[in-house]
Amino acid sequence: MEKRVTFSRSTIGILFAVPQLLLIFTFFYWPAGQAVYWSLTLQQPWGGGNIWVGLDNFRSILSNADYWNSITASLIFAAISTGLAMVIALVLAALTDRQLAGSWLYRVVLIWPYGIAAPALALAFRFILAPEAGFMAVVNRVWPGFWDPGLDGADAMASIIVAFSWKYVGYNFIFFLAAFQAIPRSLMEAAAMDGSGVLRRFWDIQFPLITPTIFFLLVINITESFQDSFGIVDIMTSGGPANATNLMVYKIYSDGFKGLDYSGAAAQSIILMVLIVALTIVQFRFIERRVHYR
């Protein structure tokens, strides 16, 4: 008797796929389609129909200096926070992989931050980085006026970068550690026999062999820094001061739900989506070539 599960007709297979397809359609394609439609119309904030305006929404957004400022802020945020989160996680994972004293502690502790919701950790960092009472107050006492994210745009940007990186260090760490541990120990031993020291081994053997993971995390981190930054910005800076931290994802929210410009917000969503898609394509096109898949 045949023990495998077999399907006599392909319809059964399709039936199995239907729930998933339904979910994807309802929660992804349909809203995305709605956003595209809204971005091409002028939507009334209190209901009551809409007017087809074609690409007018996009024209007005792209001719707005505030919006370009928001794109620049988002790109700066993405670049620095991704860089920080990945480099710190890579170093920590490399040290943990070497089984240095206390490595078991990092392994547990470093995974926790990713489990914390962005608004919760933003609140924590708001206290830690408060200029008048937190940890930075001590620095301010030594150099008065050194730190004030409420007034200085650069300080505010630094705050949200620190909070975001802190969360993603944990996430990246798990992947880096797994990648390091997937490298056969004998490879490292062979390199040691070949006369290669710790750092040399890292650059010559470990680093090339974890490039698939680095690439994966790069794509994820950049994408998430455009999207997952919302809660942190909302709690810590609300986009201020003077729009210095008004990232694209936050501007969509504030223009749409505070400014009641649904159509403009929809158009911004489309631009954000296109930007993320474009960045991902660039990464696959130019960086993936340097990846060694085993």
Add this chain to the structure above:
Amino acid sequence: MASITIRGVKKNYAKTQVVHGVDLDFASGEFVVILGPSGCGKSTLLRMIAGLEEISDGTIAIDGTVVNKLEPRERGCAMVFQNYALYPHMSVAQNIGYSLKVSGVPSAERNQRIQAVARTLELEHLLDRKPMALSGGQRQRVAMGRAMIREPKVFLFDEPLSNLDAKLRVQMRSEIRKLHRRLNATSVFVTHDQVEAMTLADRLVVMNGGRVEQVGTPGEIYTRPASRFVATFVGAPAMNILEGTVELDGLSLLGGSRRLAMARAGLPVGTKVAMGIRPEAVRLVAPGTPGALDASVDLVEELGAGRVIYVDLDGAPFSVMTSEAMHPEPGSTVGLKISPDDMHFFSSETGTRLDVFKTSVPEPAL
């Protein structure tokens, strides 16, 4: 070329001790094989020589220099790993030349040496390939090349042939032997395969349970095993062991159900012994022959050049290897003729070899 001196070397992992005080001397240029079952500490010992494991106690000296505290790269050893451990992202040439690159050899000289090694190992046409695109035997050769190019004082082999198929294994075995004859570097080869061990070794070290059981040439180990463990571990099929007691004019076997008449066993009467006899030393005779043991045939394994005949001796398993044109049927009865000269005696309690005064030595007064 270098001698290796191992003195009282022990290895502990947390609370378990895996190597219990090993003393060994390997002469310069010697090909030593460390043989033992898995978990006997042979690989650990090799890795301690290489510097990949810390030495818990005792000293290891290469060419008279104690290397306990030296990094692997400072010891002048090269190692071939069981899984080859080739760098998957480097080409064959890069793999072979990596150690030279690390030590800063200029690329012109490096390429020249890579070419020379590749020529020796017949790898020239594969130099640009990645390890993924190589067969098992080719990977093995690359791993050898990587070890050779450094012209090390000591070659260490950690079961390098165990991932190859039987035919390749035989071929690589002879290549390793030839290579050793040419390079003449001290080589330490770890294996659990006794055929590999016997064929390769100048000298054989048999290990069991973290201790050295016996050191000697393959011939010595085969003909005069120092313990019951060595006797049954070396040789295929394994040596037969029958428990028995020494009597005045023979040997009482298997709790007294069988007797072998012997002029003298050369051991004090009443000694409890484990009598060992190699399957190839037993002669098959017609059942009922005086002085032979009768046994019923369980199974016959045809090897082409000979046969292994498994017989049942009152419940004890026993094998006989014969190349004679005898084809006993399973279920039939055969006679087993065992010459006292071929017998090995081991202490029933400790398993150590009991020396038998076979000839010309006066028998101790009873």
